Amino acid sequence: MTGPTRAIWQDVQRIRAEAPLIHNITNYVVMNTTADALLAVGASPVMSHAVEEVEEMVGLARTLVLNIGTLGASWIESMVKAGREARRLGVPIVLDPVGSGATSLRTTAAERLIAEVPPTIIRGNASEIRSLVHAERATRGVDSTHDSEEAVAAARALAARCDCVVSVSGTTDVIVSSETVIRIRNGHPWMPRVAGMGCTATAITGAFAAVSPSPLRAAAHAMALCGIAGEMAAERSQGPGTFQAAFLDALFLVEDSDFEQRLRMEEA
């Protein structure tokens, strides 16, 4: 087994063995599907957004995942409150700035969370990441339309500004810290045809962040797992509907040999 393959596989085994509790304050669209994905990979999801309980809940968790899709005003307060407690406790925070750039509410919310509860990892698509660097309206719904090298540049700028890891999904996934760029070329064209697949990658990033001391490795390993599970799922399905079920199966069934055979990761 190569070094990167072994490192991913160790993280997967740790998630399966430790079943870390992942506290998600996330959007309505993906609450069920990301909980399913976390369970399939071996983690224990909890979805909780009430301002009365988020601090208590994050105290039980090993990662806090903040996702601003289907945002309302009261949710931002809960995210800030949970984020502050996570910071105090040293619980890693993964932020998915869903739709940042599309509306002022979302861009402002993402910027406020970055400022007030600095995330360990920001995970989004290229449009969202760009919107946080260039302060321009670039998002078209939740799709991404930017090429890989532009994404790398935006991710590097954001990682430097926020002193965090930035993980950008796309045909090539790009995971960036202040010093390192990792590119992953796994995945399948049906993945963006499934609602919330990006949010699923974010939740799974949360699971890896719970067991890995390196946010950069956690973010990269999560994207590698998602891409490889996507490839495995596509081989067992007929379209994006059957793909979803097969993707969860693959997260549950994936073995070290799957990483050995499929991993297409480069570090620069």
Next chain:
Amino acid sequence: MTGPTRAIWQDVQRIRAEAPLIHNITNYVVMNTTADALLAVGASPVMSHAVEEVEEMVGLARTLVLNIGTLGASWIESMVKAGREARRLGVPIVLDPVGSGATSLRTTAAERLIAEVPPTIIRGNASEIRSLVHAERATRGVDSTHDSEEAVAAARALAARCDCVVSVSGTTDVIVSSETVIRIRNGHPWMPRVAGMGCTATAITGAFAAVSPSPLRAAAHAMALCGIAGEMAAERSQGPGTFQAAFLDALFLVEDSDFEQRLRMEEA
């Protein structure tokens, strides 16, 4: 290819080519499944309900879908606000009056939306449509219990009163404008055994309304696609669970020959 088949197929191809952004203010139960269906058919869904952002979001969209299932008071305000902006911009509005007739909140909300932000297309089941004509309590949950000709009469009355297209799902789907009645006899008995299949038809109606200049055609083509995808899915599944995944596959995979072989549409 017959005229109707060609017209449907052209709309499907336009959705796949243009990937129109569909802004949904919809209920919690179906947010994920209708997003999946829109993605499978080739559209780009966004779910957004916050009063702070709905106007901005509808400005990016090509159709606004309003669905009053799991309604709360603040959501009605967002729907009105989004609807006004959609009207101002000429963005078509598709309304699904889920549960109208079952409770005062829902009937009143549906009537208010019809009055204040007149929809281009109203799409519901027979009980819901009847409740908007007869002001009687007729809904039994989200099921429909009325026969087809009664549905036609109610739909015609509502279409005339509201100057819009009315699309009624049932064993026979009925799509009505002030002058025309279209009946579609595609579909499968497992469809009402899947949560939110009506809401899915509404969302897909939104995708067709985005690419078609005719609301009547958009509504009819959407119901034809749903019914035919349902037939295709039933042939590849064992029950309502596997049916759901196969239905998404069918929306993604459907070809012109499927419409040619299966379409059972009559216009009067």
Next chain:
Amino acid sequence: MTGPTRAIWQDVQRIRAEAPLIHNITNYVVMNTTADALLAVGASPVMSHAVEEVEEMVGLARTLVLNIGTLGASWIESMVKAGREARRLGVPIVLDPVGSGATSLRTTAAERLIAEVPPTIIRGNASEIRSLVHAERATRGVDSTHDSEEAVAAARALAARCDCVVSVSGTTDVIVSSETVIRIRNGHPWMPRVAGMGCTATAITGAFAAVSPSPLRAAAHAMALCGIAGEMAAERSQGPGTFQAAFLDALFLVEDSDFEQRLRMEEA
């Protein structure tokens, strides 16, 4: 057919014949999946939480299901209001205290509901049930970590205190009234790897409570059906993703012979 098998099968047939309306005030994560499960078993689900309509809605329903996952403060008020009307009308109430013990908000909410709108059946996992007996923080997310006999003791204590039936899911399901303990050893290890499978069991308990005069039988029959459908589904799936779809299929397709061959229920 044995007596227990016949009794379960009669209830299943009644649900399929009568399609009772089940009013759910439940959490965002499971709204879709529990609606699907209720439809698959033959019931008619409605999800409705608005304080303006819950009393009207419960007046149409044959069971009220209260589930405190993803709770917010306003939802508790709706649950109390709906619960009072259910009590007034003699509509059975099934309570799922999701996450009770994990946070004060949830434990307090569960206790308030038990006090103000005494449920007919409380259905949870062992950690949740224990938290309502011992007032200790025992829940780890939504998982259960307690053994069966401890669960029996906690369930008996809670059943005696609340004068209701208590149904505890686990490797062995335990259903308890003041006099009787029923143990069910059906099910499959993939079931806790699917989000909201416990909530699904609760919703299905609601369907049985709608047709059965005995809350104890309703609760036990629901758990037997879930366990047996889980076994059937596992034989037709490859992992927890394909399992979910096959589980819905099994709820829809299950026959008397499946109960005869598989039921592992003991009464003491």
